[in-house]
Amino acid sequence: MTFPMPDLLPAAPEILVLVMACVVLMFEAYAVRGQADRSEIVARPRVAGYVLTLLTLLAAAGLTAFTANGVSATTFSGMFVDDAMADLLKLMTYLAGIAAAIYSRQYLADRALMRGEYFALLLFAVLGMMVMISASHLLTLYLGLELLSLALYAMVALRRDDAVAVEAAMKYFVLGALASGLLLYGMSMLYGLTGTLELNKMAATLAGGVDNPVVLAFGLVFVVAGLGFKLGTAPFHMWVPDIYHGAPTAVTLFIGSAPKLAAFAFVIRLLADGLQPAHADWQQMLAVMAVLSLAIGNLAAIMQTNIKRMLAYSTIAHMGFLLLGVMTGELNGYGAALYYVVTYVIMSLGAFGLILHLARAGFEADALDDYKGLNSRAPWLAALMAILMLSMAGLPPFVGFYAKLTVLQALVGAGWIWLAVVAVLFSLVGAYYYLRVVKLMYFDTPHSHEPVLATPGDARLLLSVNGLGVLLLGLLPQPLLALCLEAMRLTYG
C-alpha cells in the first residue's frame, strides 16, 4: 500500500500552535524545578508562559496572513481545508487570544492564576478552534470541538478553591458532554444515511436525493440541538449565564469571544458545507431557535444585577441574530453572519476587558452597582464602556448597528420580512439594558470616590484601541464588511 505524504503547509499554523503549547508546558515544568522554596512558587506570577503565548499567536497570525491567498487547499485526505473563510476566522481567533491574554494579565496575577498551565490551556483551546475552523470532515469537526471544550472546562475550574467557579465548570462539563452526545448521535444518523463523513461528499449524496427523508430530519434535529447547545442559543442556553457568571472574568472574556468564531465556523461547515441540500429542513429549526434566543436573551437580561450575567444573556440574543443570518441559506446571509460574529467578538472583548480592567485583588467589579458614577471616577473608561454598550445595542454610528443592518438586509432579501421585524423589536427591548449601564455610569452617584487603580499600560492602550476601533469600524464599515463578504464568496461562491 502506498500513501502520499500529506501536504503540511496549509496546516502550518496549527502545527506551530501545538508545538508552542507543548513548549509552554515544558518551560513551566523546568522553570518550577529550579525554584528552591515551593510555597513561593504558587504566589509569584510567572510571565514566561504569557510572553510565549503572545509570541506564538503573533507568529501564527503572520503565518496565516502570509499563506492566505483565497484559494481553497485541502490536505490530510480531505479532512483539513484552508480557505478564505478559514483564514479570516483564524486571524480573528489569534487576535481574540492576544487581546484575552493582555487584558487578563493583571487579573490573573492578582489571583495566583498567572501560571504556565493557564496559557498552555489557552493555546490548546486556540488550536481546537483552528481545527474546527478548518474542518471538512465530521470527525475533525467533532475532535476540534472536544479539544476546545476540554481546555475551556479546565480553565473555568482552574481556581479550585472558588466554589462558584467549580460549580460552573461542573455544569459546563456535564451539559457539554450531553451536547456532544446529541451531536454525535445526529452525526451517526447522517453517516448511516449518506455513508460518508466527508462534508462535501455528504452534500453530493444528499443532493442526489435520499430514500428516506425522515431519517435525515431525525439526524438533523439532533445535530441542530447539539449546535444550539454549543452556540448557547435558546432553548439550549441554560448553561450560558451560569458559566459566564461563575468563571473567573478572564476566562469569561475568553469564552465569550474566540469560541463564538469557532462555533460560527462549525455551524457553517456543517450546515452550509455538508447539509446545504437539506436547507429547507434546518431553516425552520434555526428560525425557531433564533426567535427564542432573541426573546429570552433580551428579556432575561433586563432583570440581571450582575454585569457578567447580563452580558451572558446578551450573548444569547446576539447568537440568535447570528442564526438569522445563517438560516437564509444564501451567500449574502452567510456573509452577514460572518460580519456579525466578527464585530460581536470585537465588542465582547472590549466589554469584558473593561470589567477586567476595573477588577482588583479581592474585587470583581461585576455588579451593575459598581458602575454607578464611573464617569466621575474614570471618565475615559466610562466613555469606552458607553461606546461598547451603545454599539452592542445597535445604535449608529457604531459598528454594532451595521452588523445588525447587514443581517436584516440579508433577511429581507431572502423574503423573511416578519423575522426581520421580530429581530428589530427585540433589539429595541435589548437597547434598554445596554442604555441602563450608560445611565448608571453618567447619571448616578458612585458608592465610593476612590480612583480606579492604575492598571498596566498595555491593557489600557489596547482597551482604548478596542473601544475606538468599534467607533471607527462603525464610521467606516465598508472595508471589514467587504472583506467578510469576499471571504464568503471565495469560499462558497
Place this chain on the structure above:
Amino acid sequence: MEFSTVVFYFFAAILLLSGLRVITAKNPVHAALALVLAFFTAAGLWILLEAEFLAITLVLVYVGAVMVLFLFVVMMLDINIEQLRQQFWDYLPIAALVAGLMIVQMVLVLGGETFGLTAPAPKPADYSNTRELGLLLYTEYVYPFELAAVILLVAIVAAIALTLRRRQGVKWVDPAVQVKVKREGRVRLVNLKPQKPELKAEEDEA
C-alpha cells in the same frame, strides 16, 4: 432465524439489562461490575460484526485497565450514593415518561429497514481486521489520530493542573537532594582537646 441472529439478541438483551443495572444499582460496586458486564457483551457484539480488534481492545483496555482502576476508586471512597441520588428517584417517573416517548418515536422513525443496509459479503479467512485498521489509522486518518492524542494531552494537563496542589507547611523530602547527600553534609568531625573536668562545675550541680 440464523444462529448469529440468536447470538445477537442474546448479547443485546444482556447489554441492555446490564446497562440498566449500572444506573439503578444501589451499591456503586455493583454498578461498576454491571458496567464490566456491559463492556464484555458489547465486545461480543463487535466480534459478531467481525471487528475482532476493537472487541479485544475493549476488553483489554476498558475491562482490564479502566474498570479495575474505577473499582479501586469506588471501593476506597465512602460515598453514600443513595443520598446523592435522592433526586434521581424523585425525577424517575417523569424521566421514564420522556424516555418512553422518545423510544416510541425513535422506533417509529428508525424501525425496520430504514437505512436499507444489507449484510456485507463475508471476508476471506486470511483477512485481518487489525491490519486494515492499522493501515487506515496511520495513513488516511493520521490527522484525527493526532488530534485525539492532543485531546488526551489536554486531559492530562487539566487533571494535573486541577489536582496538584502544594500545601503550605508540609514536611517533604526532595528525593533528588536526598540521594545526593554526602558524608560531609551529615557528619561533622570536631577536634576536641582532652581536658580535665572542671571541679567547680560539679560542685555547682551538686
